Amino acid sequence: MSSRRSRSRHSAASRITDDQIIDLVSKLQQLLPELRNRCSDKVSAARVLQETCNYIRSLHREVDDLSERLSELLANSDTSQAALIRSLLSQQS
Amino acid sequence: MASTAVSNPAVNNSDRSLLRRKKKKKIPNQNQNLRNQAQAAQTEWKSDTQQQAYSSKLLQALRRVRITGGAAPKGGRAVRDAADRVLAVAAKGRTRWSRAILTNRIKLKFMKNSASHKRQRVTVTTGNSRWQKKPRVSILRLKTKNLPAFQRKARVLGRLVPGCRKQPLPVILEEATDYIAALEMQVRAMTALTQLLSGASSSSSSSSASSSSSSSVNALNQLGSSRHPPAS
Numbered sequence A: 001m002s003s004r005r006s007r008s009r010h011s012a013a014s015r016i017t018d019d020q021i022i023d024l025v026s027k028l029q030q031l032l033p034e035l036r037n038r039c040s041d042k043v044s045a046a047r048v049l050q051e052t053c054n055y056i057r058s059l060h061r062e063v064d065d066l067s068e069r070l071s072e073l074l075a076n077s078d079t080s081q082a083a084l085i086r087s088l089l090s091q092q093s
Numbered sequence B: 001m002a003s004t005a006v007s008n009p010a011v012n013n014s015d016r017s018l019l020r021r022k023k024k025k026k027i028p029n030q031n032q033n034l035r036n037q038a039q040a041a042q043t044e045w046k047s048d049t050q051q052q053a054y055s056s057k058l059l060q061a062l063r064r065v066r067i068t069g070g071a072a073p074k075g076g077r078a079v080r081d082a083a084d085r086v087l088a089v090a091a092k093g094r095t096r097w098s099r100a101i102l103t104n105r106i107k108l109k110f111m112k113n114s115a116s117h118k119r120q121r122v123t124v125t126t127g128n129s130r131w132q133k134k135p136r137v138s139i140l141r142l143k144t145k146n147l148p149a150f151q152r153k154a155r156v157l158g159r160l161v162p163g164c165r166k167q168p169l170p171v172i173l174e175e176a177t178d179y180i181a182a183l184e185m186q187v188r189a190m191t192a193l194t195q196l197l198s199g200a201s202s203s204s205s206s207s208s209a210s211s212s213s214s215s216s217v218n219a220l221n222q223l224g225s226s227r228h229p230p231a232s
Helices: A002-014 A018-031 A045-076 A080-091 B002-006 B012-046 B048-067 B076-090 B096-111 B115-130 B142-146 B148-160 B169-206 B210-225
Strands: none
Touching (some): A018 B169, A045 B076, A045 B148, A045 B169, B048 B076, B048 B169, B076 B096, B076 B169, B148 B169
16 A cells, blocks of 8 residues: 555654554454454454553452452451461461 | 674675665564563463462552551552552563552652642543543544544553553553553452452351351462562
8 A cells, every 4th residue: 555655664764563553453452351352344443442441440440449348358357367367478478 | 693694704795785684674573572572471461370479469568558557548549559569560570551650659659749649530530521422433444543533542541551651652552451461460369369358257257157267268378378489
């Protein structure tokens, strides 16, 4: 394609090729649970980016929720269970 | 490859042309090496040993957070920070996001600048309001690369992945790939840890289900004893 050739002449200076980016976007698409099974013809690169952002945000939310639960568990179990953990950890510290 | 060209000084012109050709070929070879490294890192985030190592280190870090709970921010935020820090350490400095997390920790510690936390949260909420618009382009050819919608989404993604605010597009994409794999492992490990701890606490309080408590004790034991040798 002539457009690719002219673009590659420009991007040779910056060493970033279209193929590289297409490759990275398709790899990212494989990771996303929403888009994994769609064939790449029907999914635009912008859609992949949007799903990536949404997925990262949902993962952040999950980690935040898990952090809350873990902190509650560690704070509320001041009895034998915390002593249990402490003894386990102190065995190899 | 360049060394073989140098060791044959017989024909200079062909050597120079060989060097020129080999210099051009170096770039795709480097890319191939980087891709192999990236794939190896991807599978590593999914491995059980990585998850075990992360879980045990997280337990240690959480115990430290509990004991010195006076000055540090309490509750979920402290756990989240510890979890992110241990995750970044588990990345072994291979990626930008991990280095950014660790340097941010140090900066915050020494400068005590909590304003940066607030700034981060503000950018996330403004990013949310942008997703109301639907993307208008639906072709995968990379003429979309220069469209403002695409660029905007790329910038938002750059802000989400730590350490990638001013990076060019391929860097952001690579970092996001590794970051997602690492986050998934973090979620798996913390979920397992939560189940273990909630199982242990509920059974110890009831003290009737001895089998379940012993199984969670065994699991905790495994986490506590599975120590990897210090990174060389």
